[in-house]
Amino acid sequence: MTDSKIIRYENISMVYSDSQVISDINFEVKKGEFVTVIGSSGCGKTTLLKMANGLIIPTSGNVIVNGKNTRQTDLTSLRRSIGYCVQGSVLFPHMTVAKNIAYVPNLLNKRDRKKIDAAVDKWMNIVGLEFSMKERYPYQLSGGQQQRVGIARSLAVSPEILLMDEPFGSVDEITRGMLQDEIIRIHEQTGITILFVTHDINEAMRLGTKVLVMDRGCVKQYDSPDAVRKNPADEFVEKLLFRSVK
Numbered sequence: 161m162t163d164s165k166i167i168r169y170e171n172i173s174m175v176y177s178d179s180q181v182i183s184d185i186n187f188e189v190k191k192g193e194f195v196t197v198i199g200s201s202g203c204g205k206t207t208l209l210k211m212a213n214g215l216i217i218p219t220s221g222n223v224i225v226n227g228k229n230t231r232q233t234d235l236t237s238l239r240r241s242i243g244y245c246v247q248g249s250v251l252f253p254h255m256t257v258a259k260n261i262a263y264v265p266n267l268l269n270k271r272d273r274k275k276i277d278a279a280v281d282k283w284m285n286i287v288g289l290e291f292s293m294k295e296r297y298p299y300q301l302s303g304g305q306q307q308r309v310g311i312a313r314s315l316a317v318s319p320e321i322l323l324m325d326e327p328f329g330s331v332d333e334i335t336r337g338m339l340q341d342e343i344i345r346i347h348e349q350t351g352i353t354i355l356f357v358t359h360d361i362n363e364a365m366r367l368g369t370k371v372l373v374m375d376r377g378c379v380k381q382y383d384s385p386d387a388v389r390k391n392p393a394d395e396f397v398e399k400l401l402f403r404s405v406k
């Protein structure tokens with residue numbers, strides 16, 4: 161029998177020096193789910209996300225990814241199997257769009273040039289980048305186009321899981337809307353499991369098949385956007401829905 165839970169956070173706590181930033185968090189992500197993570201600033205969203213690819217190992221508790229505990233697994237191969245996309249451009253400035261996208265598959269599959277080219281084409285197409293941009297450098301692209309290249313690069317290893325940390329945080333509203341449309345389409349098209357951190361409640365409610373609401377290191381609610389909207393777990397969630405939480 162296959163376990164449909166691709167990521168499990170079990171009794172997770174995180175302490176930095178003497179300050180506790182995550183307190184006994186438990187939740188599971190099912191295969192193919194699009195989980196948006198929202199909450200007040202500094203509540204631990206990024207910390208939680210980075211635990212999924214072992215960039216952060218919890219002080220206590222276990223994170224189980226595809227049946228493997230991040231404490232015991234080979235983190236390099238785990239990270240290669242998970243896409244990671246963060247806010248702003250983290251592209252290599254001296255590499256063309258094609259080289260940026262090919263960077264990871266290139267590392268993994270050095271000899272097979274045809275396969276690499278096919279992967280570049282496929283992912284450029286999926287994220288909505290014109291092929292004519294292949295030989296451009298990042299400085300020759302708009303912020304939204306750079307973001308698309310970043311997404312294509314994180315998808316280029318065909319990961320089962322994609323972690324996205326405020327990926328559309330640095331682009332204007334119109335581009336943001338377009339990128340949101342793209343990521344919804346990519347999710348539907350590929351069936352990939354996504355964990356997506358955002359500050360924007362509208363974005364969280366629009367994109368997520370489930371929304372994880374956090375406050376000060378705790379999970380306040382974890383449910384479908386509809387259920388969160390209809391039955392906010394408490395006053396914090398209610399206020400967040402009215403965008404009045406500072």
Ligand SMILES: Nc1ncnc2c1ncn2[C@@H]1O[C@H](COP(=O)(O)OP(=O)(O)OP(=O)(O)O)[C@@H](O)[C@H]1O
Pocket residue numbers: 176177181200201202203204205206207208359
């Ligand atoms: N390496 C570290 N050492 C000490 N404290 C840290 C470290 N990394 C994060 N923190 C603290 O842990 C808390 C949670 O940080 P985290 O980045 O996970 O929050 P966040 O919810 O993603 O924040 P934001 O929404 O502002 O990006 C914050 O108070 C932060 O200052």
